[in-house]
Amino acid sequence: MQTPDPFDIWLPLARAHKSILTSVETALKQAGLPGLDWYDLLWELECAGDTGLRPFELQEKLLLPQYGVSRLADRLAKAGYLTRQECSGDGRGQILLLTAAGAETRAQMWAVYSDAMQQAVTPHFSPGEARRLAELLGKLLRPAPADKI
Amino acid sequence: MQTPDPFDIWLPLARAHKSILTSVETALKQAGLPGLDWYDLLWELECAGDTGLRPFELQEKLLLPQYGVSRLADRLAKAGYLTRQECSGDGRGQILLLTAAGAETRAQMWAVYSDAMQQAVTPHFSPGEARRLAELLGKLLRPAPADKI
DNA sequence: CTCATTTAGATGCAGTTGCATTCACATCAG
DNA sequence: CTGATGTGAATGCAACTGCATCTAAATGAG
Numbered sequence: 001m002q003t004p005d006p007f008d009i010w011l012p013l014a015r016a017h018k019s020i021l022t023s024v025e026t027a028l029k030q031a032g033l034p035g036l037d038w039y040d041l042l043w044e045l046e047c048a049g050d051t052g053l054r055p056f057e058l059q060e061k062l063l064l065p066q067y068g069v070s071r072l073a074d075r076l077a078k079a080g081y082l083t084r085q086e087c088s089g090d091g092r093g094q095i096l097l098l099t100a101a102g103a104e105t106r107a108q109m110w111a112v113y114s115d116a117m118q119q120a121v122t123p124h125f126s127p128g129e130a131r132r133l134a135e136l137l138g139k140l141l142r143p144a145p146a147d148k149i
Numbered sequence: 150m151q152t153p154d155p156f157d158i159w160l161p162l163a164r165a166h167k168s169i170l171t172s173v174e175t176a177l178k179q180a181g182l183p184g185l186d187w188y189d190l191l192w193e194l195e196c197a198g199d200t201g202l203r204p205f206e207l208q209e210k211l212l213l214p215q216y217g218v219s220r221l222a223d224r225l226a227k228a229g230y231l232t233r234q235e236c237s238g239d240g241r242g243q244i245l246l247l248t249a250a251g252a253e254t255r256a257q258m259w260a261v262y263s264d265a266m267q268q269a270v271t272p273h274f275s276p277g278e279a280r281r282l283a284e285l286l287g288k289l290l291r292p293a294p295a296d297k298i
Numbered sequence: 299c300t301c302a303t304t305t306a307g308a309t310g311c312a313g314t315t316g317c318a319t320t321c322a323c324a325t326c327a328g
Numbered sequence: 329c330t331g332a333t334g335t336g337a338a339t340g341c342a343a344c345t346g347c348a349t350c351t352a353a354a355t356g357a358g
Contacts, residue, residue, distance in 0.1 A: 007263075009274075012289070016162065090323080133282070139278070242353090
């Protein structure tokens, strides 16, 4: 039972990622909407609701570096899509809250995003294949089984 | 037979991609080596051998925009990893050729790259799962079956 | 041949990223 | 309380990216 080559996974994964990403970003741009990085942040804020989120929480959720979140939030704030609120209890911190405009834009983006994703992914798989692929990709995210390291 | 949600594929795919990419780039940086974009270009030039490659050919192979290749080649040339040669037969064009230093660096990068990839991917799968995943990812790259569009 | 169109590649500019550093507040040992 | 250390967030600078545009050479219609 020979060890499989990880590049047999990585190379198509990277190519597929770039290709899907490009087609979605293109669709968003053509619709005059912001990019996926904005979407992701807006989405997390929407999920958080009135509680809002601290930048460092977004950092974990979005897998972005600290300064990445800081500046992304700057831009979103400048666009009026979020507000920064003082954080009671931690004078260093702040709470980011979605505005109505932000929610509106996220909804518009979702229409384009989900449609583009549908077109980019669905035609390639049968339902069974899709389920299996999702399952296998999930294994890349969970910690590796201890006996395999 | 319900239609599966493409985001069940996209979300883990995007996360896995970012996570693997980050760990490989980190390993390269720690080794004092250039990033994966440099590797990809060096690799293509090495494959091309004495014939070299035209920038527009790299553009297709690497899925980069035209100006991306132009500037990436600038940097590699400045680092002494490739040379630009006049293109006989097309006065607009040029041929990019790998230098010995470029080949040397690519080899050093490969050691780090392949090792990091091994650690990032292999522990998560049995050989059978790995083969299946590679196969399914491949389907994302080929044109979709006509009857599914 | 001549002019219009297309193709290969470079580049100015504005916006974005990465890195390192900085600032401010929090926390904790004494 | 006081100073040392740690944590949340911003920012200056250099490098990189995207977009639009530009130049030069090739191609093609008349």
